Amino acid sequence: MTTAIAVNGAAGRMGRTVIETAAERDDVEVVVGFHASDAGEIGGVPVVGADEVPEALAEHDPDVVVDFSLPEAALGIVDACVEVDVGLVVGTTGFDDDGFDALEAASDEIPVLKATNFSRGIQVLLRTVTEAVGALDGYDLELMETHHNDKVDAPSGTANTILETVQDERDVEPVYGREGHAPREDDEIGVFARRAGDVRGEHELVLAGNDEVVSLSHRAEDRAVFAAGALDAAVWLADRGDGWHEFDEVIDAE
Numbered sequence: 001m002t003t004a005i006a007v008n009g010a011a012g013r014m015g016r017t018v019i020e021t022a023a024e025r026d027d028v029e030v031v032v033g034f035h036a037s038d039a040g041e042i043g044g045v046p047v048v049g050a051d052e053v054p055e056a057l058a059e060h061d062p063d064v065v066v067d068f069s070l071p072e073a074a075l076g077i078v079d080a081c082v083e084v085d086v087g088l089v090v091g092t093t094g095f096d097d098d099g100f101d102a103l104e105a106a107s108d109e110i111p112v113l114k115a116t117n118f119s120r121g122i123q124v125l126l127r128t129v130t131e132a133v134g135a136l137d138g139y140d141l142e143l144m145e146t147h148h149n150d151k152v153d154a155p156s157g158t159a160n161t162i163l164e165t166v167q168d169e170r171d172v173e174p175v176y177g178r179e180g181h182a183p184r185e186d187d188e189i190g191v192f193a194r195r196a197g198d199v200r201g202e203h204e205l206v207l208a209g210n211d212e213v214v215s216l217s218h219r220a221e222d223r224a225v226f227a228a229g230a231l232d233a234a235v236w237l238a239d240r241g242d243g244w245h246e247f248d249e250v251i252d253a254e
């Protein structure tokens with residue numbers, strides 16, 4: 001069976017990668033894309049403007065919408081998705097608390113799956129972070145991420161997820177980009193964001209102490225890794241009911 005997919009943010013870096021990646025698979029078909037304004041066709045997929053989303057959802061009848069856009073653009077399609085009862089996979093990062101709450105509220109009416117990082121390696125890293133932070137009590141923790149120079153949100157969504165994962169294990173306060181006289185407290189975690197070139201996404205958690213340093217790191221080498229995970233999530237979500245879902249459920253189901 002083929003899962004029919006709509007892509008929000010279709011003309012962006014990730015939107016285009018999702019369309020390209022889907023074209024190489026036979027379990028998914030991108031039937032329509034949404035962009036800020038009408039973008040004609042991308043990879044043979046019609047891409048309509050944000051003001052045409054309700055009509056386009058009715059016409060193309062996707063099973064799931066995959067979103068890689070901006071927080072306001074993602075939130076802009078939620079009502080239309082609820083209206084036609086279509087599931088939503090959210091890859092966009094940088095939501096504030098209100099935006100996150102709006103997505104959670106939508107999950108009362110449609111299936112919603114949100115992940116700050118759709119690579120499988122990051123899911124493994126998160127599990128390893130839990131184990132390492134739990135085992136290495138008292139070690140200093142420092143978190144770094146590097147992304148391309150067009151990324152607008154900082155720290156990255158993934159860095160925030162790693163931070164939350166650390167905080168589930170240990171009570172640490174983030175200190176963002178130290179400057180000046182800034183002696184380190186025992187209960188802090190330094191968080192640093194670098195923006196350069198076209199780096200796809202690098203994350204590293206350092207745990208240091210007791211004459212040793214552990215470094216847990218991940219580097220995405222192609223955006224296709226995120227697109228593949230998001231498409232896997234979309235196929236999985238097409239068979240789910242209303243509610244909030246996480247990417248590790250997709251991996252655990254395999």
Ligand SMILES: NC(=O)C1=CN([C@@H]2O[C@H](COP(=O)(O)OP(=O)(O)OC[C@H]3O[C@@H](n4cnc5c(N)ncnc54)[C@H](OP(=O)(O)O)[C@@H]3O)[C@@H](O)[C@H]2O)C=CC1
Pocket residue numbers: 008009010011012013014015034035036050068069070072073076090091092093094115116117118119153157226
């Ligand atoms: N979860 C994950 O695994 C990953 C998440 N991301 C996240 O995905 C998001 C997108 O990243 P990326 O593709 O690199 O960013 P881009 O800026 O390349 O793409 C976002 C696109 O959304 C478009 N857009 C703006 N307004 C609307 C609207 N109202 N409706 C539809 N589209 C709109 C933008 O158009 P315009 O440029 O004309 O404004 C742009 O083309 C980011 O938040 C990023 O952090 C990225 C990679 C992996």
Ligand SMILES: O=C(O)C1=N[C@H](C(=O)O)C[C@H](O)C1
Pocket residue numbers: 093116117147148151155156157158159200201202
């Ligand atoms: O903007 C990106 O490029 C990426 N964004 C996500 C994030 O903010 O963590 C995931 C990935 O690192 C690439």
